[in-house]
Amino acid sequence: MAGNGPISGARPAAPEAQASCPALEQGHLHEIHSQTEDRAAALAFALTHGPLAGSGAIFALRTPRRQRLPTLFSGDGLALLGIQPGRLTIVETRTEVDMLRAGLEAARCPGVAAVLMESEGRFADYDLTASRRLVLAAEASGVCIILLRGDAEPRSSGAQTRWTIRSAPSVALEADAPGWPAIEAELLRCRGGPAGGRWRLTWDSEGGCFRDADGQAPLPGTVVPFSRLRTDAGDDGTEQRQVA
Structure with a gap:
């Protein structure tokens, strides 16, 4: 997410044989696929696995139409992620x-x-x-470009990695209390590397990130939904622009 070969259909390795879920590297284009109901999970994966901590501007681009379940940003939520x-x-x-x-122009700008x-x-x-x-813009500037694709069939592209993200069952806490949100990340394609890996990631409230679930058994039938990320225009420090 060399070449633009077909998506690997290799069987994922057993959880104990896999390395930690890789991050989305700078200087590359990455694609993240999800169904509509998993859009918030995909956005959470992008925000926590991309190189967004530290400094530098972040541009989030979208069209206002077509989105049945739009995800919006919350200043408090971003702060919890260290952004x-x-x-x-x-x-x-x-x-x-x-x-x-607009995305291409933003990727070419210094400081992004x-x-x-x-x-x-x-x-x-x-x-x-x-x-x-x-891809060329990302390689020249070192910017990480992430494309969230909802309800779309994967097709050939120059992306460095291609992922599918789904909401996953949570793991019960002590006294059978509801567990933390969890997602399943599947690496469909990795340019120049192996694909087919699958990871179950659980929210770490103290670290403000998702971590490998370490083989914990999920609580059957229980999926913790992601609260929709909200925005209070002008009140949370984010800037919104309309492009004609």
Whole structure:
């Protein structure tokens, strides 16, 4: 998420044989796929596994239409992840073509840590050529570009890694108290490396991140939903822009 070969269909290794879930590296394009109901889980994975801690601007781009369950940002939630809300600029574009153009320009700017783009459905304008432009921009600037693709079939692109993220059953705490939110991360493609890995990640409230679940058995039938990330325009330090 060399080459643009097919997605690996290799059987995932047993949990005890896998290394820790890899991070989304800087200077590359990464794709994260999810279903609509798992969109918040995918965004949480992007925010906690991308190189967003520290300094540098973060651009979040989206189109206001089509999203059935939009995810919005909360300044308090970002702070819990170690991300200063003032670093985030939210850009809404009229069309997906405009989003790709704005994302490409943001990725070329100095001082940008990450560019996060959200799409839903087929996203026809995101083809092999468009992905390669993003790859070249990321490699030249060192920016991490993350493309969240909701309800979309994976297809050939120049992405360094491609993931599928799903909400997962939680693990009961002491006295059968509800467990922390959990997600399942599957690495569909890794350019120049092995794919097919699968990890179960559990929220660490003290560390403000998701960690490998260490083989804990899930609580059957219980899925802890992710609260929708909210935004209070102008009150949480984030900046919003409308792009014509």
